[in-house]
Amino acid sequence: MAKITYVEHNGTQHVIEVATGLTVMEGARDNGVPGIEADCGGACACSTCHVYVATEWVDRLPKKDAMEEDMLDFAWQPDPVRSRLTCQLKVSDALDGLVVNLPEKQI
Ligand code: FES
Numbered sequence: 577m578a579k580i581t582y583v584e585h586n587g588t589q590h591v592i593e594v595a596t597g598l599t600v601m602e603g604a605r606d607n608g609v610p611g612i613e614a615d616c617g618g619a620c621a622c623s624t625c626h627v628y629v630a631t632e633w634v635d636r637l638p639k640k641d642a643m644e645e646d647m648l649d650f651a652w653q654p655d656p657v658r659s660r661l662t663c664q665l666k667v668s669d670a671l672d673g674l675v676v677n678l679p680e681k682q683i
Pocket of ligand 1: 622
């Protein structure tokens with residue numbers, strides 16, 4: 577279980593307890609957080625689950641694999657350091673306190 581803070585582009589925060597084993601995307605989708613569309617359902621094939629990870633979390637997350645890296649090229653205004661696809665981030669206790677900022681829009 578991890579407490580994750582999703583911050584909408586307008587500053588609205590959603591603090592959600594997400595179960596271990598789900599993805600950060602599923603935590604948002606299942607709790608109605610607006611702004612994470614996840615059109616492909618988590619297959620790393622759409623980039624509409626894009627977020628900017630809080631700077632202090634960048635090095636605490638597992639590294640991006642090649643597929644995520646490629647798909648991020650299609651995201652809205654990706655940041656080379658802070659952008660991640662939330663369907664590729666598995667929730668565990670290690671993610672407790674994670675803060676992600678949603679982009680202005682998804683593609
Ligand atoms: S949900 Fe489609 S890439 Fe993450």
